[in-house]
Amino acid sequence: AIVALGRTAQPNDGKSETPKLDYQISQAMVQYFQKGKDQQAQYFSLMALGQIRGEENRTNLMEALRKGSKALEKPWAAISLGVLTHLDYEEMGTGATVDEGVGEALLREMKELKNPGTLSALSVALGLVRYTDSADTLRELLEEKKNQDDLAGYLCIGLALMNDQHSLQDIRNLVETSVRRPARLQQAAIALGKLGDKQAAE
Secondary structure, eight states: OHHHHHHHOOOOOOTTTSOHHHHHHHHHHHHHHHHOSOHHHHHHHHHHHHHHOOHHHHHHHHHHHHHSOTTTHHHHHHHHHHHHHHHHHHHHGGGOOOOHHHHHHHHHHHHHOOOHHHHHHHHHHHHHHTOGGGHHHHHHHHHHTTTSHHHHHHHHHHHHHTTOGGGHHHHHHHHHTOTTOHHHHHHHHHHHHHTTOGGGGO
8 A cells, every 4th residue: 555655646845735635645654654563564655755755755754864773764765765866857857956965865874884785775875866976985885895795786786877987997897706796796787787888798
């Protein structure tokens, strides 16, 4: 039910700006995340808020990112913010501008946290937000954590989503040394494809 509501409700821009039912749906998602008893449904509520979009949902997701538990809630809040921002960009088209507030919040969390799963989610979220100011941090982390296959792979995906062409050679090097590391190879190869690397085909 939560997944379906996330795909059907209109953006939540506040009680006076949003149709009553749509506003109630967003409020129900916030309340279930805060007080619901099923943990997975709580996380789906965050994703629903990201899919619905709107200024109030953005605010609630930023709060969830700031206050959430490091290993469980922060990754879902991060990805949900990435989805919200990415969908906004798609709607705005060529005139889209980067959501600096979301990008800065995600990068701040990345610099403070160490959990590989959370860092992986933050990497993908930063890519969805297209926050290129974080590219140097992601590349440094990729060099430092290249032997943590899952994290390294998601760092590659994040860099590719923000179209960071400066990371091409680093990701090529990772592909060349990942023949026996299928998880890292898969993500790094996808990243090269997303970056349009014509050498990757060879």
